[in-house]
Amino acid sequence: MRASRIAYKPVGMALGAVSGMIAGAAFKQAWKLIEGEGDAPDALDEDRPWVQILLAAAVQGAIFAVVKATVERSGAQATRRVTGSWPG
Numbered sequence: 824m825r826a827s828r829i830a831y832k833p834v835g836m837a838l839g840a841v842s843g844m845i846a847g848a849a850f851k852q853a854w855k856l857i858e859g860e861g862d863a864p865d866a867l868d869e870d871r872p873w874v875q876i877l878l879a880a881a882v883q884g885a886i887f888a889v890v891k892a893t894v895e896r897s898g899a900q901a902t903r904r905v906t907g908s909w910p911g
Contacts, residue, residue, distance in 0.1 A: 831910035835895070842894035846887040851881055859862045 854863040863879045864871035902910045 842891045846890040886908045
């Protein structure tokens with residue numbers, strides 16, 4: 824296993840936790856803009872319509888994917904700057 828990959832392992836785990844927190848906060852703000860409500864619907868919210876639940880899930884998934892890719896790519900670039908090679 825290359826040194827860059829070994830060096831990236833703990834960085835990748837930490838970045839994964841950070842990206843989850845960032846994505847959660849971004850989703851809450853996005854949902855407030857979309858619906859004007861504080862809480863996004865959960866799949867088990869009996870009083871919410873299907874459309875609202877599926878919209879919330881789609882927005883949450885898209886935000887999470889973009890944040891995760893951004894954070895992982897930034898971490899890989901930082902690892903390359905430190906080790907000289909790409910961790911992938």
